[in-house]
Amino acid sequence: MRGDTALVTAPIAVPRRIGTSDLRVFPIALSGTVFGWTADGPTTTSILDRFVELDGGFIDTADSYAGGRSEIMIGNWMRERRNRDSLTIATKVGKSPDHPGLSAPAVRAAVAASLRRLRVSHIDLLFLHIDDTAVSFDETLLAVDELIRAGDVRYFGGSDHTGERLxxxxxxxxxxxxxxxxxxxxxYNLVHRDEYEGDLARVSTQLDLGVLPRFALAAGFLTGKYRTRGDLERERRGAEASRYLNRRGLRVLAALDRVASETGTSVATAALSWLLSRPRVVAPVVSVSDPGQLDAVMAAPRTPLGRHHLTELDRASE
Known part of the structure; x- marks a missing residue:
C-alpha cells in the first residue's frame, strides 16, 4: 500500500462515492469535534458558512462531541440556512454517556436523540463509534437495519473496528x-500509517468500504506549525501533536515543505492531497478552529501531486 499503488490526485474536485452507497461527496469532510467545545457559536457558524462557500457539503459529528452540543449547533445552522437538502450529514453513536454502547435500545435511543439535536428527518451516514464486543453483532445490525428501513438512517459504517471484526x-x-x-x-495520516495500512486496508478493499481518515492533519502537526517544543507549549492542541515531534515527524515536514514549495501550495494542502491519493480514501475528516484555515484544507482535492511527490512523501513517512 505504498508509493507504487498510489494514484495521482485529480486536478478537479470530482465528488467521490462512499463505498457502495449512493452518497457522493466533495472529497473533504468537515469535523464537528470542536463545535461547542473550543469553537463558540459565532465561530462555528463562520466555519460552516465558509466550508459551504468553498463547495463543501459533507459534515461529520458525533453524539458525544461536546456533550451533544456539536449536533445542536450544526442543526441550528442548517435550520437557519435552510440547506439540509444540499448536505451529507454523518454522526456517530456509542460513546454518549446518555446512551452508551451498541445494544439495540442504546442505538435506537441515541439515533432518536441525534435526530432531535440535528433537527433533521434522517442521518445520511451513521457510524458505530466503538466496537462494543459486549453486544453481539446480530443485535446491533438488526437495530441499525430497523432504523434504515424506517428512514431514520440511510447508510452506516464502522469506526473502531479491526479488519477481522469488519x-x-x-x-x-x-x-x-x-x-x-x-x-x-x-x-490515518502521513505520520500515522501502520494502523490502517495492511490488514484494514486489505479488508476495506475486499468489502468495498469507503475510507474516511480521521485526525487527517495529526492534531495540527501536518500543518507545519509545530516544529519545536516552544511551538507545542504555545498552542492548546500542542500536547496532542507532541507525539509526532521526533526525527521521523520532522523528516515528514521537511518533505512536505519541499512538495508545498514545488506545487505552490501549503504544507496542510500537500498532506491532505497525499492522503487523497491513497486507495479507498473518499474524504479526509478535518477539524479547523478558524474559518481562515479552510482555504488550505479545501484546496487539497484540487491540488495534483506528481508521482515523484507522492513517492517522496511515502519514503519520508516510512
Missing part, C-alpha cells in the same frame, strides 16, 4: 439479510 460484521449481515457497512472511519 469481516465478522459483513458475514453476520449476510446471514441476517440486513444492511451492511459501507464506510470506515479510521485514524
Amino acid at each position: 469481516l465478522e460484521a459483513r458475514i453476520a449481515a449476510g446471514q441476517l439479510g440486513v444492511a451492511h457497512m459501507v464506510a470506515l472511519q479510521k485514524h
Whole structure:
C-alpha cells in the first residue's frame, strides 16, 4: 500500500462515492469535534458558512462531541440556512454517556436523540463509534437495519473496528439479510500509517468500504506549525501533536515543505492531497478552529501531486 499503488490526485474536485452507497461527496469532510467545545457559536457558524462557500457539503459529528452540543449547533445552522437538502450529514453513536454502547435500545435511543439535536428527518451516514464486543453483532445490525428501513438512517459504517471484526460484521449481515457497512472511519495520516495500512486496508478493499481518515492533519502537526517544543507549549492542541515531534515527524515536514514549495501550495494542502491519493480514501475528516484555515484544507482535492511527490512523501513517512 505504498508509493507504487498510489494514484495521482485529480486536478478537479470530482465528488467521490462512499463505498457502495449512493452518497457522493466533495472529497473533504468537515469535523464537528470542536463545535461547542473550543469553537463558540459565532465561530462555528463562520466555519460552516465558509466550508459551504468553498463547495463543501459533507459534515461529520458525533453524539458525544461536546456533550451533544456539536449536533445542536450544526442543526441550528442548517435550520437557519435552510440547506439540509444540499448536505451529507454523518454522526456517530456509542460513546454518549446518555446512551452508551451498541445494544439495540442504546442505538435506537441515541439515533432518536441525534435526530432531535440535528433537527433533521434522517442521518445520511451513521457510524458505530466503538466496537462494543459486549453486544453481539446480530443485535446491533438488526437495530441499525430497523432504523434504515424506517428512514431514520440511510447508510452506516464502522469506526473502531479491526479488519477481522469488519469481516465478522459483513458475514453476520449476510446471514441476517440486513444492511451492511459501507464506510470506515479510521485514524490515518502521513505520520500515522501502520494502523490502517495492511490488514484494514486489505479488508476495506475486499468489502468495498469507503475510507474516511480521521485526525487527517495529526492534531495540527501536518500543518507545519509545530516544529519545536516552544511551538507545542504555545498552542492548546500542542500536547496532542507532541507525539509526532521526533526525527521521523520532522523528516515528514521537511518533505512536505519541499512538495508545498514545488506545487505552490501549503504544507496542510500537500498532506491532505497525499492522503487523497491513497486507495479507498473518499474524504479526509478535518477539524479547523478558524474559518481562515479552510482555504488550505479545501484546496487539497484540487491540488495534483506528481508521482515523484507522492513517492517522496511515502519514503519520508516510512
